[in-house]
Amino acid sequence: MRKTVIPFGPQHPVLPEPIHLKLTLVDERVVEAIPNLGYVHRGLERLADVRDFHQMIQVVERVCGICSMIHAHCYCMGIEELMAVEVPPRAQFLRVIWSEVHRIQSHLLWLGLFADSFGFESLFMQFWRIREKIMDISESTTGNRVIVSVNVIGGVRRDLSAEQTRWLLxxxxxxxEQIQRLQTTMMEDYTVKKRTVGKGVLTAQQAYELGAVGPVARGSGLSQDTRQTSYAAYGELYFEPVVETEGDCYARSKVRFREALASVDLIRRALDKLPAGEVRAKVKSLKPPKGETVMRVEQPRGELLYYFKGSGEKNLDRLRIRTPTFANIPPLLAMLPGVYLSDVPVVTLSIDPCISCTER
Amino acid sequence: MFKMTHNILRNLVVRKSTRRYPFEVREAFDKVRGELVNDIVRCIFCGSCEVRCPSQCIQVDRKAAVWNYDPFACVFCGVCVDICPAKSLSQKTQYLRSVDKRILISMQGELKKKSREKDKEAEKDKPAPVEPEGPAATG
Amino acid sequence: MTRTAILIACGLIAGPILGGLVSGMDRILTARMQSRIGPPLLQPFYDVAKLLFKESLVVNVWQVFCAYCYIAASSIALVLFFLQSDLLLILFVQAVGAVMLVVGALSSTSPYSHIGAHRELLQILSYEPLLVLVVVGFYLETGSFKLTSIYAWREPLLLKLPFLFIVLGYVLTIKLRKSPFDLSTCHHAHQELVKGLLTDYSGPFLALTEIAHWFEVILLLGICSLFWATNWFGMAILLVATYFLEVLVDNITSRMNWRWMLSYVWGVGLTLSLVNLIWLHQG
Amino acid sequence: MREEITPVRPADLIGEVAKLKIQGYRLVTLSCTEIDANCIDVLYHFDKDLGLKHLRLTAMKAEPVPSISPVYFAALLIENEIQDFFGLKFQGLVVDFQGMLYLEEEALKTPFCKFSIQTAEKTSAPSIAHAEPAEPPAAAMPGEPAPGEMDS
Incomplete structure (x- = not known):
């Protein structure tokens, strides 16, 4: 038995982001995986000391570019709760619409990267081609492609015109249509099934104990989605979490496909019910936030948690961000032992690692 | 596999999704937050943009009436445009082109009186602005 | 004598030039299949030129030696092909080159390089027997290992050896490092082993392995052309169709692992070759 | 906060957490805040059927806190992170990164503490890189952190 230690990452072409895993192999089979963080740590939580609570919106958006909208959404919700600001219903709906747009683009991005992780380059290009359309939607309605910067405390900064709504639909x-077509293409492909079915299995019990969130938990049969708590406008839109029970890489990609399609539906329903009115509440008291609170939202990668503590000053005392990937690393460590080296990228990517999120 | 074959072969005949970028540029959407410009004639040097800018890329010298801007530190969030009381800041729909040298923009304006009505009157009297754009390249 | 010299020169020049052009066409075709515009036709030459002018960083002197051996072996194999030499000899010279590449990868200390080398050995193990069987098929049909007599054969060999042609297709996919067999290394280095076998080759030496790869591609296409040697037109159509199919297969499959490769290539490949050989023997 | 917060003492922590685990709670995360030069506030967030439950532990900087990672393996990275950022020591960690999960050996300050903890051991022997809370010196503001760069 030959033991090899492979430094997997932080710079590795198959990884979209720099996670560092020390893999101990015995004949191409992983026996142990130890993570190491800190490669892209930027100290964004600590920036709350020098940026005031308005400026922090732009900072938290940069925690994760791919789900910038949802980070800012969560942050604004927390501050609004501390300052007791009532957000107008139209703004609530618009936030949901943009969050779901972000969810679709994040899932498409992931599906592409996932296809690339098992060497299916052409499929990767197909996913990113569709994603480009979503980026166009984002760019034309919010003004930016990725970091959309539409949230503000008390509402949103942009409104949707009737013409834009029609175009969006x-x-x-x-x-x-494109996602559906690629879904059948990918999920029925012999070689894709060969590479994903039964790889990196996580049972429901393990997922719950290790604190898995998002598609990783839902791929293992846990019906757990923070959108069920009906924050923003989710309470008024009929919503049901997508659950698969197999718990392998195949199930996790199926969850993401179905979620992307469910998001399209959610956007349609939200546009349909979009109430008229203001998009930005007048913030009456200029008193900065005071007190502490916890806010949770559902990111494309899973549950995101923000902890706020303010003492009535311009800068927050403490802002803690727990991103979903941080919660999904322990399940990853449980999945890796036993898989072959050739499946390590597939299993690692199946949790959708966002390391710059994780390390903040 | 066969579905993929169909997909791949169709791609051979339909229009390509990529374009030869610098030679062929897509038309921008109307509300895109691109390059930031300051109409220095209207600027009242209040400093709100400096205070609210999350990346701290703007410095305003209220006494000397100088507006300094670092486009490479800017994150193009448009917060300054939203809060500008004189509406002198605006964003183009085109993004900043990539360059190989750092650019710092420094604009010299003229101080105006506090009242905005008087400000407008004064503007009518005034001729052309003093040095509307002066990008000074530094290392 | 002059004829020999001209043929040697042809082999040495045609290898890199045709190989680079084929590689450029490959990249454009792949891009079009993925709905992209893709690089210019001469991009592979630009890449190699850039690599050649880079600073040479040597991990291990052995590796440099191996890179030279690899290019020497593959160019000699192609020159022998142009000289219409013995097919078995060509195969073994080519195999020496392939093994030298593996030895070079093993001489470094990188785990990626090592695992890549092991996988490359398994790949050699899976395609070499098939390649020999194809040659045996030629021999059974034409009664000779000499290229001159195979090229002079009166009818296209494809009609008699259709299954062996499919088997050669497998060999070609492995040798061209296309999906699903791009295990030890692949062109865009987007895999778990980074660039696998070639991880530690860099700069000019990486350029050498690339040029050597072009020689190999042309040699394999040359062996393919034996299947329709009666006229130029048929040969050209056969080669274009074969290469198109290779790129197509590359684009419709994901990368598999070596266990699957061994069982599949040996299982299907050996069965097909044996069926064809028995059929030849009977007929 | 909307949900109730149960205060716990370090000695009861493991028991309380184990009780929650038996009840089927999932560990969401730990949040840590510095209160003053001596105290650190650790909040344990748990979730069951979308309802949150919090435990609040007020720890002294100088005393180690029992680790809950033997009960909840998921707490491993979080506790190591707090160990890096706040210098609070956890006892009984499943995998102890010795304060080097985020920070390098030569890092002497615990970045999230305004009342910075100087580590005498770290300076003398960098191999033992754990930030052992020594007596807190006068309030020393650490430098401004690097501005957040755009990253996905």
Whole structure:
């Protein structure tokens, strides 16, 4: 038995982000995986000391570019709770719409990277082609492609015109059709099944004990989605979490496909019910936030938690960000032992690691 | 596999999704937050943009009436545009082109009186602005 | 004598030039299949030129020696092909080159390079027997290992050896490092082993392995051309169709692992070759 | 906070956490805040059926806190992170990164403490890189952290 130690990452072409795993192999089979963080740690939580609570919106958006909208959404919700600001219903709906747009693009991005992790380059390009349409939607409605910067304490900064809504709906039809087509292409492919079915199995029990969140938990049969807590406008939109029970890489990609399609539906329903009115509440008291609170939202990668502590000053006392990947690393460590080296990228990517999120 | 074959072969005949970028540029959407410009004639040097900017890329000298801006530190969030009381800041729909040298923009304006009505009157009287754009390249 | 010299020169020049062009066409075709515009036709030459002018960083002197051996072996194999030499000899010279590449990878200390080398050995193990069987098929049909007599054969060999042609297709996929067999290394280095076998080759020496790869590609396409040697037109169509199929297969499959490769290539490949050989023997 | 917060003492912590585990709670995360030069506030967030439950532990910087990672393996990275950022020592960690999960050996300050903890051991023997809380010196503001760069 030959033992090899492979430094997997932080710079590795198959990894979209720099996670560092020390893999101990015995004949191409992983026996132990130890993570090491800190490669892209930027100290964003600590920035709350020098940026005031308005400026922090732009800072938290940069915790994770791919789900910037949802980070800012969560942050604004927390501050609004501390300052007792009532957000107008139209703004609530618009936040949901943009969050779901972000969810679709994040899932498409992931599906592409996932295809690339088992060497299916052409499929990767197909996913990213569809994603480009979502980026266009984001760019035309919010003003930016990725870091959308539409949230503000008390509402949103942009509104949707009737013309934009019509255009958005036609674009969404195209996106939905394309996703459906690629879903059958990918999920029925012999070689894809060969590479993903039964790889990196996580049982429901393990997922719960190790604190898995998001598609990793839902792929293992846990019906756990923070959107069920009906924050923002989710309470008024009929919503049901997507659950698969197999707990392998195949199930996790299936969850993401179905969620992307469910998000398209959610956007349609939200546009349909979009109430008229203001998009930005007048913040009456200029008193900075005071007190402490915890806010949770559902990111494409899973549950995101923010802890706020303010003492009535311009800067928050403490802002803690727990990103979903941080919660999903322990399940990853449980999945890796026993898989072959050739499956390590597939299993690692199946949790959708966002390391710059994790290390903040 | 066969579905993929179909997909791949269709891609051979339909229009390509990529374009030869610097030679062929897509038309921008109307509300895109691109390059930040300051109409220095209207600027009242209040400093709100400096205070609210999350990346601290703007420095305003209220006494000397100088507006300094570092486009490479800017994150193009548009917060300054939103809060500008004189509406002198705006964003183009085109993004900043990539360059190989750092650019620092420094604009010299003229101080105006506090009242905005008087400000407008004064503007009518005034001729052309003093040095509307002066990008000074530094290392 | 002059004829020999001209043929040697042809082999040495045609290898890199045709190989680079084929590689450029490959990249454009792949891009089009993925709905991209893709690089210019001459991009592989630009890449290699850039690599050649880079600073040479030597991990291990052995590796440099191995890179030279690899290019020497593959160019000699192609020159022998142009000289219409013995097919078995060509195969073994080519195999020496392939093994030298593995030895070079093993001489470094990188685990990626080592695992890549092991996988490359398994790949050699899976395609070499098939390649020999293809040659045996030629021999059974034409009664000679000499290229001159195979090229002079009166009818296209494809009609008699259709299954062996499919088997050669497997060999070609492995040798061209295309999906699903791009295990030890692949062109865009987007895999778990980074660039696998070639991880520690860099700069000019990486360029040498790339040029040597072009020689090999042309040699394999040359062996493919034996299947329709009666006229130029048929040969060209056969080669273009074969290469198109290779790129297509690359784009419709994901990368598999070596266990699957061994069982599949040996299982299907050996069965197909044996069926074809028995059929030849009977007929 | 909307949900109730149960205060716990370090001695009861493991028992309380184990009780929650038996009840089927999932560990969401730990949040740590510095209160003053001596105290650190650790909040344990748990979730069951979308309802949150919090435990609050007020720890002294100088005393180690029992680790809950033997009960909840998921707490491993979080506790190591707190150990790096606040210098609070956890006892009984499943895998102890010795304060080097985020920080390098030569890092002497615990970045999230305004009342910075100087580590005498770290300076003398960098191999033992754990930030042992020594007596807190006068309030020393650490430098401004690097501005957040855009990253995905």
């Amino acid at each position: 036609t674009e969404l039809d195209w996106v939905e």
